[in-house]
Amino acid sequence: MIEIKDVTKTYQTGDIAFQALKGVTFTIKEGEFVAIMGPSGSGKSTLMHILGALDTPTSGKYYLNNQDVSKLSEDHLADIRRDQIGFVFQSFNLLPRATVLRNVMVPLIYAEVKEEERMTRAKEALKAAGFDESHFLHLSNQLSGGQIQRVAIARALVNNPKLILADEPTGNLDTKTGEIVLGTFQRLNEELGRTIILITHEHDVAEHAKRIIHIRDGLILSDSKTHNRRVIKHS
Numbered sequence: 001m002i003e004i005k006d007v008t009k010t011y012q013t014g015d016i017a018f019q020a021l022k023g024v025t026f027t028i029k030e031g032e033f034v035a036i037m038g039p040s041g042s043g044k045s046t047l048m049h050i051l052g053a054l055d056t057p058t059s060g061k062y063y064l065n066n067q068d069v070s071k072l073s074e075d076h077l078a079d080i081r082r083d084q085i086g087f088v089f090q091s092f093n094l095l096p097r098a099t100v101l102r103n104v105m106v107p108l109i110y111a112e113v114k115e116e117e118r119m120t121r122a123k124e125a126l127k128a129a130g131f132d133e134s135h136f137l138h139l140s141n142q143l144s145g146g147q148i149q150r151v152a153i154a155r156a157l158v159n160n161p162k163l164i165l166a167d168e169p170t171g172n173l174d175t176k177t178g179e180i181v182l183g184t185f186q187r188l189n190e191e192l193g194r195t196i197i198l199i200t201h202e203h204d205v206a207e208h209a210k211r212i213i214h215i216r217d218g219l220i221l222s223d224s225k226t227h228n229r230r231v232i233k234h235s
């Protein structure tokens with residue numbers, strides 16, 4: 001599904017060049033659940049922006065579903081983001097005066113899906129993110145932090161992307177609420193076969209994935225199956 005080959009990224013600020021990625025290579029198959037872990041400044045978000053077609057590498061190749069993403073135009077990148085990838089960001093703002101259900105329907109408006117189908121698909125995505133119908137009409141001030149983050153997950157799912165990219169999705173949550181969110185990712189991976197890439201600087205969080213890619217100073221330090229994987233039980 002994903003093939004990254006010798007990818008580098010250099011940021012140019014005035015006449016100072018900084019190489020945030022120094023040659024990164026890996027492949028990720030459909031159905032994997034991978035954590036990308038590393039300290040602050042190691043290049044995680046830079047890598048996520050490339051994987052998410054939000055940015056292109058300075059050199060090297062990126063193939064997503066056998067398509068060379070490295071050199072596509074802005075318009076092409078936008079199509080890929082809309083059709084193939086679901087994003088979950090660290091801080092997520094719900095539309096404050098819209099219900100949970102409306103918030104999840106938003107991406108489908110851009111995809112020009114009809115109103116009735118938008119409703120059906122938003123309900124399915126909310127169920128997949130662990131909500132029951134009693135919460136569909138709540139407003140954001142009637143939700144817990146974990147529930148807000150799960151609305152963000154539902155919104156990432158609603159276009160049916162095969163790939164879900166999450167950058168520090170539990171960064172703002174307490175441990176218990178964070179575990180509920182991580183359990184939701186595990187269930188999406190196990191039961192719906194979604195490919196998940198989880199970005200984090202915390203080892204405890206990375207251990208919920210099946211594979212951990214460790215990065216530091218723009219280079220891969222290690223890439224291996226998770227030892228002592230943490231699995232969240234759900235009812």
Ligand SMILES: Nc1ncnc2c1ncn2[C@@H]1O[C@H](COP(=O)(O)OP(=O)(O)OP(=O)(O)O)[C@@H](O)[C@H]1O
Pocket residue numbers: 011012013018020038039040041042043044045046047201
């Ligand atoms: N737009 C930019 N222009 C210049 N330098 C940048 C830019 N974005 C990131 N960098 C630099 O690239 C390096 C990697 O940044 P990146 O955001 O990928 O780190 P990170 O691993 O996501 O860190 P964190 O855990 O703090 O989010 C940092 O040294 C950062 O200062």
Ligand SMILES: [Mg+2]
Pocket residue numbers: 044045046
């Ligand atoms: Mg970051």
